[in-house]
Amino acid sequence: MRGQINERYEYQREIIDHLVNENGYVERSHRNFDKNYALDRELLFEFLKDTQPDILEELSKIFGDDLEETIINTINNFVVSKKGSLLSVLKHGVDINSKHLTLLYGKPATSFNSELSRLYNENIFSVMEEVCPDEANKERVDLVIFVNSFAIISFELKSNSQGQNYEDAILQYRTRRNPKDRLFRFKTGCLVNFAMDTEEVYMTTQLDKEKTFFLPFNMGKGEGVNAGAGNPSF
Secondary structure, three states: OOOOOOHHHHHHHHHHHHHHHHHOOEEEOHHHOEOOOOEOHHHHHHHHHHHOHHHHHHHHHHHHHHHHHHHHHHHHHHHHOOOOOHHHHHHHOEEEOOEEEOOOOOOOOOOOOHHHHHHHHOOOEEEEEEEOOOOOOOOOEEEEEEEOOEEEEEEEEOOHHHOOOHHHHHHHHHHHOOOOOOOOOOOOOOOEEEEEOOOOEEEEOOOEOEOOOOEEOOEEOOOHHHOOOOEEOO
C-alpha cells in the first residue's frame, strides 16, 4: 500500500472510480436516496422505461399521475409482506392490475436470444457515497450499492494506515447503525453489509446491534504469500 490512505477521499474514491470505470456502474448523489424505501426513485423508472415501456404506458392509462406512487407502494407491499422480501421481489417481480413488472433480469444461459441479452444489459448497477439512512441525517454510510434502484449492499470502510481496521467498522455497524432503518432492515433492506479495511473484509446479512454476527469474506489459496485469511478459495 502507498503511504497513508485517507478513508474517504482516497480509499472510498478509488472503489467508486473502479466500479464506474471498470464495471459500468453509475455514480449517484446521496440526495437521490429515498430513506423510506431504501431506493433511488429516478433510476427505478429509468430502468422500467428502458425495459418495459409498453407495460408502463398501459399502467399509466389506469393510474395517471398516481403511477409512480402506485408502483413503489405495490413493490413495497410485496417486500414487507409476511412471506415477502427484497430478494424475492428482485427474483420474481410484481404484478399490478394483471401486468407483470420485472425488476431484475438474470443472465441468459446463451447469447442466442438477442432480446434477453439486451434486457440483461439494461440492468443498472449504481453506487452512492455518504448515504444518510435516517431522517436525522446524523450518520452517513460510506458506500451503498444498488441494482435497478434497490439498495443491496452497504460498506463501512476503514484505513489501516490511519489507525483503524475492519473491527472499527464492525463496531460502527453494531453500535451506530439502527437495524430498524429501512436501509438495514432484515429482508427489506440491504442483502449484505461489509465491514472493510485495506487488508480484510467481513460481512453480515442481518444487523442486530451488539449481537450482530460477522463472517470473514477474505479469500486466499491457503499457502505461501497467497494464504489470505478467512474463507479458502475454491
